[in-house]
Amino acid sequence: MKIGFLGFGEVASTLAAGLLSNGVDVFTCVEGRSLKTKEIAEETALNLCKSNRELAESCDVLISAVTPFQAVEVSKKVGKYVKGIYIDINNISPSTAEEALSHIENGKTADASIIGSVRKNGLNAHILVSGPFSKQFAELNQYGMNISVIGSEIGRASAIKLFRSSFTKGISALLFETLYSAYKMGIDEETLKYIAETEGEGFMESAVSRIISSAVHSRRRAEEMEEVIELISKNSDAKMSKAAGEFFKQLCAEISGIYKRPEDYKEIFEIIDNKNRKN
Template identity: 30%
Template structure:
């Protein structure tokens, strides 16, 4: 049986998109974790018995795995793609990683699309900003729009361009979270957290720094392992540009440490 869409990976992003879109039997899904099959059924996604079964006859694929599995997924599953299928790699990895994945997909007869997801999928859901790049980006944008995605922009025909924007942006976004963790650890140890936060409020009027600090620390405790993997890819991106990723490597450490604290609490 054919379908409109295959989802490879059904974690937070896959389940969020499926529930928001109401694809109802139009999508098949595959995840290496059997426990996620029930979540697929709840979201109206057909749970396939294998990646090959999920991909069979699907003209459009969303790869939504973890950063360290983005390349292996493309390499392992490309042979199961129907000719001309669009493989939309939505994972947060370095441009070189996406170019390697593109070679695997294209060698098998598929068409690779570099997709960068620029914000948390919750609460944005189908309004989350997507940047697309690659020779088939325009066609993928139309296909994703037909599925309900509402905030899509094509940034070029070169695979890796969307990823470069995402990875370099992440140096700041995830770096600020890591700096917050380090700052708060020192401030709490010194017993001056209230004063430090108040001084930041006085110098920057956006949201109170107490709220920002709490938010950043919660995101790190909840998603630190995934973010650490993403930041390792950001470090690769900077290295490829001749920039030493000194703070970025520190961010990897802080994100991973925060995730460990979150699990133990």
């Protein structure tokens, strides 16, 4: 079994490492990618292709794990070269998933969505998949993946993911805003403590992780919220989703230049304060 990844960020590199440990041949292409991405690929010890065309032609399953804004463009570029099954695992709306997958000429497609954290759960992260070749993708469960088929119609998995993202990203934005204000007053730790009394066990750790992830992945979060807004706007005015989207755009501008995941959320608040003082 040969599995290829278009894009090699946190999702792809984590899944690739797990699949490699279970005896799967894993491929990617890092031409034109950042030095950090190339270093991660080399450390993962997977097979490197010279081009995305070679990657598409070589793999039994090709997984697109880029950014929401790149999903359609990437599928256009490799569509006529894909030999196996093409899985779009990006955080995109059902309509974007349909558009991206329409460019795969062999028609062997499905859209997939990761539920929860790949960083925490690794290869066992729960993945929902829908589309005509969902069952074939789910065969990767024999290599340690945790894939659930939810239908043969493209877009169902993407919709569930985005509805979930609307909730989780909105909560993260509100939490970040709340705790930053408490931090400025010197009562952030106490605030977390007393919120935890009502939110229950595990809240403290989850809250800190949400704040850090919101900053580190703010650009991607902003792109994801564009897809969320498109979906929810079909049935409502998406006021809360639009507000969350604007929050992540602003946060991205405020913390630009953060390259390593901080251990403490206060490091992120200090970065914001330092930038505000300079301005």
